[in-house]
Amino acid sequence: MSKLKIAVQKSGRLSEKSLELLKQCGIKLPNSDRKLKTEATNFPVEILFLRDDDIPQYVEQGVADIGVLGENEVLEKDKTVDLLERLGFASCRLSLAIPKDELYTGITYFNNKKIATSYPKMLAKFFVNNDINAEIEEIGGSVEIAPGIGLAHAIFDIVSTGSTLLMNGLKEVEQVMRSEAVLIGYPDIKAPQKELLRQLSFRINAVRNAYENKYILLNAPESAVAQICDLLPGMKSPTILPLVEKGWCSLHSVIREDQFWEVIGQLKSYGAQGILVVPIEKMIL
Ligand code: PRT
Numbered sequence: 001m002s003k004l005k006i007a008v009q010k011s012g013r014l015s016e017k018s019l020e021l022l023k024q025c026g027i028k029l030p031n032s033d034r035k036l037k038t039e040a041t042n043f044p045v046e047i048l049f050l051r052d053d054d055i056p057q058y059v060e061q062g063v064a065d066i067g068v069l070g071e072n073e074v075l076e077k078d079k080t081v082d083l084l085e086r087l088g089f090a091s092c093r094l095s096l097a098i099p100k101d102e103l104y105t106g107i108t109y110f111n112n113k114k115i116a117t118s119y120p121k122m123l124a125k126f127f128v129n130n131d132i133n134a135e136i137e138e139i140g141g142s143v144e145i146a147p148g149i150g151l152a153h154a155i156f157d158i159v160s161t162g163s164t165l166l167m168n169g170l171k172e173v174e175q176v177m178r179s180e181a182v183l184i185g186y187p188d189i190k191a192p193q194k195e196l197l198r199q200l201s202f203r204i205n206a207v208r209n210a211y212e213n214k215y216i217l218l219n220a221p222e223s224a225v226a227q228i229c230d231l232l233p234g235m236k237s238p239t240i241l242p243l244v245e246k247g248w249c250s251l252h253s254v255i256r257e258d259q260f261w262e263v264i265g266q267l268k269s270y271g272a273q274g275i276l277v278v279p280i281e282k283m284i285l
C-alpha cells in the first residue's frame with residue numbers, strides 16, 4: 001500500500017510540536033525512541049526523523065514526500081520544494097544585532113562590517129537587495145557570542161523573546177524576516193501520495209482553524225442583537241436562543257482569537273453580559 005513519507009525534526013525545537021500536530025490530526029504513532037523512522041498505526045504515513053538542515057534536500061529528492069521545518073531553514077537551503085502550509089508554531093524572527101552601546105545609524109552601518117551568522121545565504125541576499133557591502137562569517141552555532149570575542153562586529157540570528165541578545169550585550173536593529181514552522185512538499189509527488197496529502201492537509205486545516213478561533217456565548221438584550229451579529233458574524237451566522245427572562249437572548253458564535261480583545265469593549269457597550277469564550281477542538285469550514 002502507498003504511504004506518505006513525512007520528514008520531521010529528530011530532536012529540537014520543532015520535534016514535539018510536529019508530532020503533536022500529527023496526533024491532533026488523528027495520526028497514531030507507536031511509542032518509539034525515535035529511530036530513523038516509524039509508521040503510524042491508523043493512517044498510511046511513515047515518519048522520518050532527521051536534522052532540520054537535511055529536510056529540504058530529502059523533500060527536493062522525493063526521499064520524503066513532505067517535511068515540517070522552519071521557513072528560515074527552507075529559505076537558507078534554497079532547494080526546489082513546494083511551500084504547502086504555514087503551521088503557526090515555532091514563530092521567530094531573523095534579525096541583525098549589534099553591541100548595545102554602538103550608535104546605530106541605519107542599514108548603511110553594516111558597510112565594511114563583519115557579520116557572524118548560521119544563515120549566510122539569506123543574509124547575503126538581504127545585503128545585495130539593500131546595496132550593503134559587508135563580510136559574512138559563517139558559523140555553526142553560538143552566534144551571539146561572536147561580537148564579544150572579537151570574531152565579528154554584528155550578528156544575524158534567530159530572535160524569539162530577545163533574552164539571548166540581552167544576555168550577550170546585543171541589541172536588535174534590523175528585522176530581516178519573520179519565520180514559523182511550515183509544511184513543504186516534493187514538487188513531483190505521485191498521485192497516491194498526493195491524495196494522502198490532501199487528506200492530511202484537510203485535517204491540518206481543521207486543527208489550525210480550531211486554534212485560531214474560539215466559540216463565544218453571551219447574553220444580550222434583544223434590542224442589541226443586530227449590532228452584535230454585525231460584530232460576530234460567525235461561520236454562517238450566529239445562533240440565537242431565547243432566555244427565560246423576557247427581552248433577553250443567548251447568542252452563540254465563533255470569533256478569531258486575535259480579534260477577541262478588539263471587540264470585547266464594543267460587546268459590553270451593546271449590553272452583552274455573561275460572555276464565555278471556549279476553545280474549539282476541530283473546525284471544518
Ligand atoms: O539539530 P537540528 O539541526 O535539527 O536543529 P537546530 O539546532 O538547527 O534547530 P533548533 O531545534 O534550535 O530550531 C529549529 C527551528 O526552530 C529554527 O530553524 C527556527 O525556525 C525555530 N525557532 C523558533 C528557533 C527559535 N524560535 C529560537 N529562539 N530556533 C532557534 N532559536 C534560538 C536562537 O538561535 C537563539 O540562540 O534561541 C535563541 C534566541 O531565543 P530568545 O528567546 O532568547 O530570543
Ligand code: ZN
Nearest residue numbers: 051052053054
Ligand atoms: Zn539545524
